[in-house]
Amino acid sequence: MMTVTERFLRYVSFDTRSDEHSETVPSTDKQRLLGAALVEEMQSMGLSDVSMDENGYVFGFLPATAGQEDRPVLGLIAHMDTSPDASGENVSPQTVLYEGGDIPLKNGDVISLEAFPFLSKYVGQEIIVTDGTTLLGADDKAGIAEILSACAYLAEHPEIPHGKIAIGFTPDEEIGCGSDHFDVSRFGAQFAYTVDGGEIGEIEYENFNAASATLTVHGVNIHPGSAKNRMKNAILMANEWIGRLPAAETPSHTEGYEGFYHVHDMEGCETQATVSMLIRDHDRALFEGRKRFLEELTAFENSIWGEGSFELSIKDSYYNMKEKILPHMELIENAKAAMEAAGVEPIVVPIRGGTDGARLSYMGLPCPNLSTGGANFHGVHELIPVPSLEKMVDVLVNLMKV
Numbered sequence: 336m337m338t339v340t341e342r343f344l345r346y347v348s349f350d351t352r353s354d355e356h357s358e359t360v361p362s363t364d365k366q367r368l369l370g371a372a373l374v375e376e377m378q379s380m381g382l383s384d385v386s387m388d389e390n391g392y393v394f395g396f397l398p399a400t401a402g403q404e405d406r407p408v409l410g411l412i413a414h415m416d417t418s419p420d421a422s423g424e425n426v427s428p429q430t431v432l433y434e435g436g437d438i439p440l441k442n443g444d445v446i447s448l449e450a451f452p453f454l455s456k457y458v459g460q461e462i463i464v465t466d467g468t469t470l471l472g473a474d475d476k477a478g479i480a481e482i483l484s485a486c487a488y489l490a491e492h493p494e495i496p497h498g499k500i501a502i503g504f505t506p507d508e509e510i511g512c513g514s515d516h517f518d519v520s521r522f523g524a525q526f527a528y529t530v531d532g533g534e535i536g537e538i539e540y541e542n543f544n545a546a547s548a549t550l551t552v553h554g555v556n557i558h559p560g561s562a563k564n565r566m567k568n569a570i571l572m573a574n575e576w577i578g579r580l581p582a583a584e585t586p587s588h589t590e591g592y593e594g595f596y597h598v599h600d601m602e603g604c605e606t607q608a609t610v611s612m613l614i615r616d617h618d619r620a621l622f623e624g625r626k627r628f629l630e631e632l633t634a635f636e637n638s639i640w641g642e643g644s645f646e647l648s649i650k651d652s653y654y655n656m657k658e659k660i661l662p663h664m665e666l667i668e669n670a671k672a673a674m675e676a677a678g679v680e681p682i683v684v685p686i687r688g689g690t691d692g693a694r695l696s697y698m699g700l701p702c703p704n705l706s707t708g709g710a711n712f713h714g715v716h717e718l719i720p721v722p723s724l725e726k727m728v729d730v731l732v733n734l735m736k737v
């Protein structure tokens with residue numbers, strides 16, 4: 336039987352970087368290569384109804400053991416793509432025995448203990464790191480490896496009773512599209528977990544409410560030599576609008592449950608300027624209040640510069656899954672118990688972002704998120720301790736037995 340580490344190392348050899356500028360589904364064809372390899376592996380493990388659909392979603396099912404057919408179907412979900420933020424090509428994982436201090440990478444870079452003090456928890460453990468030139472892909476190939484290792488274990492231990500388990504591997508999570516084409520009814524689970532979190536023990540069921548906003552500013556351009564009382568410089572107008580945002584409510588000044596406005600892109604000239612921003616808040620009422628504030632700010636600026644000078648469009652992206660999980664808190668209790676039984680201390684943390692599970696929860700599939708054990712996702716300092724990979728397999732086996 337392949338170990339979880341062997342599985343993981345095999346999956347990271349596939350470059351599955353997604354592309355936010357692509358119009359295709361999945362966003363990159365190369366994700367299908369990992370999908371096809373997973374289909375083959377799942378079939379050889381004896382999972383049933385294994386398939387990859389036209390959008391690149393891989394589904395398969397571990398049938399219930401005798402007498403357990405009436406139990407609710409539990410889903411386990413991970414994503415196959417890696418972040419566009421760093422290269423995922425020719426990933427060259429290195430396993431090091433961590434003895435403390437900085438971890439030197441092959442290309443001369445280091446993973447510094449000062450920058451990442453959590454490393455001290457892993458002294459004495461084998462840690463898988465990159466060669467410093469790519470990301471690792473623990474996000475989320477560790478999740479895939481853990482789910483399939485847990486399935487393989489149960490497939491080889493038919494004496495352990497469990498209900499039917501639905502397995503789903505999605506493309507394009509990193510570009511926010513992982514649940515766009517997820518066929519919840521074909522998946523057939525009553526509830527599920529994404530295995531896509533960070534350090535071992537994390538359980539997440541609260542995420543941001545999220546929206547994106549685009550401000551378009553219309554100015555009036557005139558030769559600067561004769562512009563007095565006539566030029567309306569869209570750049571300066573946009574700057575004025577930004578200047579009236581609450582200065583301390585930005586990502587760099589907030590943590591925990593605190594929300595923010597995040598201006599992340601701006602371009603323009605005297606005639607027209609556009610500002611792109613994100614709006615985030617865990618609390619739904621505060622979230623709605625933030626959107627209202629931007630509307631009022633825009634109306635205020637129009638009262639100064641003339642009606643139609645500022646146009647704001649706001650689009651909701653996703654909502655806090657907490658609303659959908661609260662009626663099913665047994666999902667959180669079961670996850671905690673599964674961790675404790677594996678010797679893992681559960682840590683419930685709010686996500687300062689979204690997950691595929693948040694969208695799925697609003698599509699009728701309540702879906703909290705569990706740790707993979709990895710850390711420093713989306714960059715060259717990504718890593719995962721081998722014992723965390725192994726522990727998460729135990730946790731998932733415990734969860735499937737519940």
Ligand SMILES: [Zn+2]
Pocket residue numbers: 414474475508531
């Ligand atoms: Zn992920």
